[in-house]
Amino acid sequence: MDTQFSSNGNVTPTCQNWVEMTVDKNNVIVAVNASWDEFALSNDAPQLAGGSVIGWSLLDSVSGKVTKTFTQALLDLARSHEQKIMFDYRCDSPQVRRFMRMHISQGDADSVNFLHEHLSSEYFSHLAIYQSAAQRGRDTLVRCSICNHVRHDGIWSTPDYVSRTHFASHPVRVIYGICPSCQGLL
Known part of the structure; x- marks a missing residue:
């Protein structure tokens, strides 16, 4: 996915290729497009490119019980309505905040696109490094799978604020969930 950087550090995609994925009626990934591969490679995830995710269960690929439940609800909603579901979300890397929009729609034979x-x-003004934790512990925070906000000391804050003010350059261990604001998307 080509990007163009401006003098103020903002990045704008220079192409309008959408990253696409289709799951079948059993929520198994059956198709991805070339932009999927490009996005995976640009995020140092070559193991997710080249069609390697074909045959994977989408829900087995989602971290966190709450996020899995949310994803299943989105799949059910897409299959039960003839209208598209659309919402904005974040997909950050340690160096870059990415603002994305997801479009979900019912496909043929109960598939979902x-x-x-x-x-x-x-x-980011500094590196914001987050590591997935296998389970919640004393030093583990909850990160929203939609907006990327992080719950620290009972308050949901932006990931860059939490990493900069509370963890300096140390990685932040997180499990994934959905913040109260994003739960309202359903």
Whole structure:
């Protein structure tokens, strides 16, 4: 996914290729497009490119019980309605905030199509490194799978604020969930 950087550090996608994925009626990934591979490779995830995710269960690929439940609800909603579901979300890397829009729609034979539109990006002022934890512990925070906000000391804050003010350059261990604001999307 080509990007163009401006002098203020903002990033704008230079192409309008959407990252696409389709799951079948059993929620197994049956198709991805070339932009999927490009996105995976640009995020140092070559293991997710080249069709390697074909045959994977979408829900087995989702981290966190709450996020799995939310994803299943989105799948059910897409299959039960003839209208598209659309919402904005974040898909950050340690260096870049990515603002995305997801479009979900019912396909043929109870399949579901996911289209991810890259709206814009901007650099973090510092590295914001988050590591997935296998389970919740004393030092583990909850990170929203939709907006990327992080719950620290009972308050949901932006990931860059939490990593900069509370963890300096140390990685932040997280499990994934859905914040109260994003739960309202359903």
